[in-house]
Amino acid sequence: MFRTVIRLHSNLFRAIRKQEKVSVFKSSKMATMSPAESGEFIVKNAKFVKVHEEGIKHLAKEVISGIQSKVIDVENFSQHEHHPKPSDSHAPNWIFLIDTLNFCFWTPGDATKWKVDGQTGYFSLCAAINRALKEGIDITNPSFYSKITLEELEKILRSDDGQTKAPLLPERVQCLHEVGRVLLEKYDGKFENCVKACNNSAVALLKLVTEEFPCFRDEATYNGKRVSIYKRAQILVGDLWACYRGEGLGRFDDIDKITMFADYRVPQVLVHFKTMEYTDELMQLLKSDKIIENGCAEEVEIRGASIYVVERLKEVVLEELKANHPNISAKNVNAVLLDHFLWDYRRKHAAELEYIPFHKTISVYY
């Protein structure tokens, strides 16, 4: 009896470290809401986060001037020096690799300590992967990364100061082994084969990715219901759509079903524009830099409210365009580009936004 309890306990501890085992176990029983439905359900029941319609209307004005000035434009993705061009044959596998590793770049005490070629956070990852490609390492090939060692990845993600290790290295190796194995076994090692299996449906690709690759299964139980946030799975679809400007491999007839990508940076911007507000208790918790668990009510509410706010923002912007800007095309006004605008805004105004702490959650999901 005692022996079984010990075994169970150590399994649970190991599972918490390797998060996806836990979620797979839990998710088989209850139906899971879509990210948009989850955002609505979470805001309706939220205790730590309040949404402000006035703030959303104010932010909508910023967005419309962003559309007019082309700061918000589907062309932007590939213009970034580290992002692939649609003509690059390795682009689909590059995007799949990057979004498999697109999580948790902050280090306790100094969020941007891990630097690669002078870049920080997400762009450190991009710089490291592109550096490896230049060094002749076949890093975007699942035959390579499905068997990558901790030492090999540590070297590929080495930082400028030669000391600071990339955060969560063992978890990154685990994710690469998992997705690499499945991609080789079922999709001939090419992510574009996953895309082609989805008949230009973003919702179908989201389902395929979260079912085939457990480390993308970003779900939680909130108020007794199964909710989904799927940050990395949705950003994967969004990056494909943006890279190919909604054409070819990036053509998704239901791209408007994709929500914003609930990470730890965009919530800072949404609070800054007073579209949502944390209770004093939650703000104190974030100011204490205390780690908050993936899946706890505070974390789920921050992420769920972010999804709800951007869905509402999209509606307000589309109404405003229809009513007062009939000459501006609403074709590309979707949560993907609104998200990119907000995430880029945080980067451009990093110092100004430091007064709003980001939530510290250690997770492979974002």
Ligand SMILES: Nc1nc2c(c(CN[C@H]3C=C[C@H](O)[C@@H]3O)cn2[C@@H]2O[C@H](COP(=O)(O)O)[C@@H](O)[C@H]2O)c(=O)[nH]1
């Ligand atoms: N919501 C949202 N979260 C995003 C991105 C991106 C990069 N997307 C590229 C594609 C088009 C865009 O214009 C970007 O060029 C990374 N992240 C998340 O941010 C966090 C790191 O942040 P920082 O420390 O500042 O690098 C981390 O959780 C990471 O997973 C995004 O776009 N939206």
